[in-house]
Amino acid sequence: MNNLTAIVLAGGQSSRMGQDKALITVQSVPLLQFVCNIAASCADTVYIVTPWPERYEHLVLTGCKFLPEAATQGPLIGFAQGLAEVKTEWVLLLACDLPKLRVEVLQEWAANLDSVPEEAIATLPHHAKGWEPLCGFYRRRCLPPLLEFINQGGRSFQQWLQHHSVQVLSLPTPEILFNCNTPEDLAVIQGEFDDLSPNPSPTRRGA
Numbered sequence: 001m002n003n004l005t006a007i008v009l010a011g012g013q014s015s016r017m018g019q020d021k022a023l024i025t026v027q028s029v030p031l032l033q034f035v036c037n038i039a040a041s042c043a044d045t046v047y048i049v050t051p052w053p054e055r056y057e058h059l060v061l062t063g064c065k066f067l068p069e070a071a072t073q074g075p076l077i078g079f080a081q082g083l084a085e086v087k088t089e090w091v092l093l094l095a096c097d098l099p100k101l102r103v104e105v106l107q108e109w110a111a112n113l114d115s116v117p118e119e120a121i122a123t124l125p126h127h128a129k130g131w132e133p134l135c136g137f138y139r140r141r142c143l144p145p146l147l148e149f150i151n152q153g154g155r156s157f158q159q160w161l162q163h164h165s166v167q168v169l170s171l172p173t174p175e176i177l178f179n180c181n182t183p184e185d186l187a188v189i190q191g192e193f194d195d196l197s198p199n200p201s202p203t204r205r206g207a
């Protein structure tokens with residue numbers, strides 16, 4: 001299809017949510033399944049990096065392959081583990097808690113990877129708090145500097161990216177990065193989808 005692999009990270013503690021975010025359903029679809037299906041529409045190979053693949057075996061994850069981790073050591077280490085398997089020049093990295101991700105936006109970004117300057121190791125959205133490292137593209141050749149950073153004790157994407165050239169990905173709407181971390185975030189997203197439904201719940205509409 002193209003020269004792209006995707007890595008979906010699904011090994012977080014979900015401590016703010018209080019239950020595994022990967023299995024939370026939005027419009028009846030578990031979040032991990034939603035994100036992986038979008039990833040599979042953009043990339044030939046999709047790896048799911050997680051310490052607990054058995055939790056997700058019942059999901060419909062066509063064309064996706066689990067890469068089991070020994071333990072949760074944070075997203076940067078999970079990414080490095082996935083990246084070690086990648087054979088393509090570019091990899092799309094995604095969190096599993098992005099309920100507003102849009103396939104057409106990722107496909108458009110993927111179609112423009114050829115125009116990213118050679119010196120950039122990644123192309124990512126940027127917002128007020130810095131880079132959005134878990135919804136963007138990295139060059140496979142960033143693995144050696146990433147491993148060096150990790151071996152020196154580094155665990156933060158923001159700190160690692162500070163040392164490198166990164167190209168900004170333009171966002172058609174910041175909404176697609178909506179991160180579902182807490183029960184309040186979940187209530188917001190479920191409320192929005194309820195409002196779009198042809199038969200909105202009478203309790204939400206109120207009198």
Ligand SMILES: Nc1nc2c(ncn2[C@@H]2O[C@H](COP(=O)(O)OP(=O)(O)OP(=O)(O)O)[C@@H](O)[C@H]2O)c(=O)[nH]1
Binds near residue numbers: 012
């Ligand atoms: N494979 C893997 N993924 C991780 C790890 N830590 C976080 N992630 C993933 O990284 C993404 C972003 O995680 P966060 O939203 O920051 O948080 P979280 O750890 O899942 O949840 P909190 O405990 O509430 O911070 C999610 O897709 C997580 O599943 C890890 O150790 N391994």
Ligand SMILES: [Mg+2]
Binds near residue numbers: 095097179180181
């Ligand atoms: Mg998150």
